[in-house]
Amino acid sequence: MENTWQYQGTEPIKIKKYLQSLGMGHRLFNDLKNGQGEFLVDHRQVRPTTKILPNQPLTVIAQPEPRDQAVKLSDQPLDIAYEDDNWLVINKPAGVTSIPGPSVDNGTILNRAVNYLVQQGSPDQRPHLITRLDRYTGGLLLIAKHHVASSMISQQVQQHKMLKEYTAFVSGTFNDDHGIINRPIARREGQAQRVIAEDGQKAVTEYWVEEQKANWAKLRVQLHTGRTHQIRVHMAAIGHPLIGDHLYGGDTSRYQHQRLWATKISFQDPFTLTQRTFTCPIPQE
Known part of the structure; x- marks a missing residue:
């Protein structure tokens, strides 16, 4: 995988510091430095300790990741x-x-993504799921197609700078x-259940009521942290379990699984340095 950035700073900067400012992790930089990649400035290979000058292009070439043979291929769409x-x-x-x-x-999704990259003839065949969703939660899910992308966005994930919004239907x-x-x-x-507990991990959920009927409401929900089952646990804790959520006391008279969709993802693309925002509608049902 090869990526190029044009350095827009006003002072010389070491390659490592510049790449870290873009989000590259320490581990990946060391791997690249120790034989798993190359650094080019103005299309000439340089040492990783080199300083780059304003307006110079920096190219990083990383060795491709082969397929993990333990992950089966799935031709499902x-x-x-x-x-x-x-x-x-x-x-x-x-x-x-x-x-x-x-x-x-x-x-x-991982089995399908690996198969997709194999069928595309991609040199990188080990996709990395940046976001994950519960089995019965539908909607948008972000995948890095190679380990450089995974490394460079991990800081945004860890610092909760990636915007993730959901649509939820809850009781009450x-x-x-x-x-x-x-x-x-x-x-x-x-x-299997998570619980509210003082010894637990910090979890913050924000919500807006978009529609309200006699005994249910449609919410827009934003996660400020990313705990397993976070929305489901938090809504049940305030007396508004998700409709269909049998695990947390939701009404299952019509649906057997939670009515929850990931409807928006927004993040800073570390390769283009632009904000990328994606939305999707919920199913007609």
Whole structure:
């Protein structure tokens, strides 16, 4: 994989510092420095300690990642909302698992993405899921097509700078049109459910009521942290479980799984240095 940036600073800067300012992690830089890549300035190979000057182009060439043979290939379809050399944005159907596990080892989004890259003849055949969704949560999911992209966006993920919004249908009615839930979430050994607990990890969920009926509401939900089942746990904790969410006490009279979709992702693309925003509608049902 080869990527080029035009340095826009006003003072000379070392390659490492510049790439770190773009988001590249320390581990990847060391891998590139220690034989798994090359650095070119003005199309000439240079040492990783080189300083680049204002308006000089820096090219990073990384060795491709071969396919992980433990991940099975699946020819089931991918609903691709966007694709370029670095990213795949997938519209995941509800009911499809994000990654293989003990109960599902094929047909997941990861299995499909690997097969897609293989069929495309891509030199990089080890996609990295940047966001993940519960099996029965549908909507947008971001995939890095190679390890350089994965490394360079990880800082945004860790610092919660990636915007992730969801549409949720919940039970009950609200007195206020906006709220923030700031309650820690913990995992208990042997339990699938997450719980609100003082010893849990910080979890912050913000929501806006977009539509309200006699006994249910449609919410726009923004995650400020990324805990497992976060929206489901938080909405149940304030007395508004997701409709269909059998695990957290939701009404299952009509739906057997939670009514939740990831409808918006927005992030700073470290390759183009532009903001990328993607949205998708919820299914007609």
